[in-house]
Amino acid sequence: MKGLIKSALNGMAVLAFSGGMAVSQEVEVLHWWTSGGEASALNVLKQDLEAKGIGWLDMPVAGGGGEQAMTVLRARVTAGDAPTAVQALGFDILDWGAQGALANLNDVAAAEGWDDVIPEALQYFAKYDGQWISAPVNVHSTNWVWANKAVLDANGIAIPETWEEFMAAIETLSAAGVTPVAQGGKPWQEATVFDAVAMSAGGPAFYKAAFIDLDEEALGSDTMKEAFDRMAFIRAHVDDNFSGRSWNLATAMVINGEAGFQMMGDWAKGEFLNAGKVPGEDFLCFRFPGTQNQVTFNADQFMMFDQGGVVSPEQAALASAILSPSFQSAFNVVKGSVPARTDVSDEAFDACGKQGMADLASASASGNLFGSMAHGHANQAAVRNAMYDVITAHFNGEYDSATAVEELVDAVSIAK
Ligand code: GAL
Numbered sequence: 122m123k124g125l126i127k128s129a130l131n132g133m134a135v136l137a138f139s140g141g142m143a144v145s146q147e148v149e150v151l152h153w154w155t156s157g158g159e160a161s162a163l164n165v166l167k168q169d170l171e172a173k174g175i176g177w178l179d180m181p182v183a184g185g186g187g188e189q190a191m192t193v194l195r196a197r198v199t200a201g202d203a204p205t206a207v208q209a210l211g212f213d214i215l216d217w218g219a220q221g222a223l224a225n226l227n228d229v230a231a232a233e234g235w236d237d238v239i240p241e242a243l244q245y246f247a248k249y250d251g252q253w254i255s256a257p258v259n260v261h262s263t264n265w266v267w268a269n270k271a272v273l274d275a276n277g278i279a280i281p282e283t284w285e286e287f288m289a290a291i292e293t294l295s296a297a298g299v300t301p302v303a304q305g306g307k308p309w310q311e312a313t314v315f316d317a318v319a320m321s322a323g324g325p326a327f328y329k330a331a332f333i334d335l336d337e338e339a340l341g342s343d344t345m346k347e348a349f350d351r352m353a354f355i356r357a358h359v360d361d362n363f364s365g366r367s368w369n370l371a372t373a374m375v376i377n378g379e380a381g382f383q384m385m386g387d388w389a390k391g392e393f394l395n396a397g398k399v400p401g402e403d404f405l406c407f408r409f410p411g412t413q414n415q416v417t418f419n420a421d422q423f424m425m426f427d428q429g430g431v432v433s434p435e436q437a438a439l440a441s442a443i444l445s446p447s448f449q450s451a452f453n454v455v456k457g458s459v460p461a462r463t464d465v466s467d468e469a470f471d472a473c474g475k476q477g478m479a480d481l482a483s484a485s486a487s488g489n490l491f492g493s494m495a496h497g498h499a500n501q502a503a504v505r506n507a508m509y510d511v512i513t514a515h516f517n518g519e520y521d522s523a524t525a526v527e528e529l530v531d532a533v534s535i536a537k
Pocket residue numbers: 153154159184185186187210261368388419420421496
């Protein structure tokens with residue numbers, strides 16, 4: 122007997138029976154994982170759910186960093202048509218939690234012991250008023266550099282340990298006629314670089330004071346001017362066509378040997394892997410010079426929108442699938458991130474992944490783990506966007522470094 126019973130739940134979960142056998146329920150998932158590497162990782166989740174009898178209604182919104190996705194989400198929620206689940210970052214999750222828009226995941230979290238395996242730094246963003254409101258997928262970090270090994274070898278360049286060595290390596294490539302830095306000219310990408318540049322220029326206390334505490338003295342300091350001066354150096358060593366370039370196309374320039382370095386979060390590694398490249402042979406991963414003891418992190422999480430006061434069965438199943446140790450390993454190996462759970466072996470991870478997991482553990486233990494300003498883990502969106510505006514204006518030559526510092530102080534004081 123064939124029949125289609127439309128579920129009362131949110132209009133999106135459809136129970137389809139074919140031959141009397143329950144085929145699947147569906148989850149509609151809004152996300153911005155649209156690059157090659159991101160799509161490969163997402164397929165791990167889709168296949169995991171399909172094996173559990175849950176179909177996937179894809180709602181991709183292109184645009185790295187997720188700004189466009191959050192705009193579409195606001196429109197969907199305003200129209201009373203929230204997706205089942207949404208990829209989100211840091212303070213954006215807490216903002217939705219504060220609006221009472223998210224389902225309470227406490228039951229599945231308690232049943233599966235999430236409190237024991239998810240680090241405090243992630244729980245801070247996954248809970249509101251002590252309630253679990255999202256399922257942590259991974260931990261990315263932004264203070265990485267990706268390099269084409271053949272290009273560095275051909276120019277006698279070793280992995281730079283300091284900013285000064287990095288500048289010398291960049292100038293060596295420039296003199297050799299190789300594009301030193303592959304960059305996408307978009308605010309979120311320039312801000313991603315700024316995470317590491319600021320940490321490198323001023324160290325962890327400065328980074329925390331400026332981006333997390335919004336301390337006016339730090340924001341307006343000579344150290345901040347030095348950070349902008351370093352951004353100007355980087356700007357002088359990107360190719361002429363950087364403006365508007367998608368981050369994964371910049372990664373492709375390094376993959377193909379058209380450029381030496383990309384300063385980007387470790388989602389870039391997903392692009393190298395998707396292109397069949399091997400760390401240590403085809404490409405090198407290293408912490409942004411001067412930030413080897415710190416990690417600026419951003420965790421992808423899936424918030425589940427309230428379905429009338431209950432967590433729907435498919436939301437609970439999605440949350441459970443995301444937190445399963447096997448998924449946490451399989452997904453993050455492909456994505457370039459590290460597991461959100463602390464009890465997942467690094468056995469399946471390559472050298473860069475193993476370093477990422479070790480760095481996270483040591484930074485967390487030594488108080489050197491900080492939320493990424495660029496990816497919504499240092500402050501709320503209004504402050505982040507105010508910083509984006511100043512950083513991108515400076516990168517595009519509208520401000521010199523001294524003016525950028527003044528504009529940053531003003532912009533943050535208005536936004537916070
Ligand atoms: C980050 C996100 C990553 C990746 C990246 C590029 O915000 O955490 O998973 O999607 O943007 O789009």
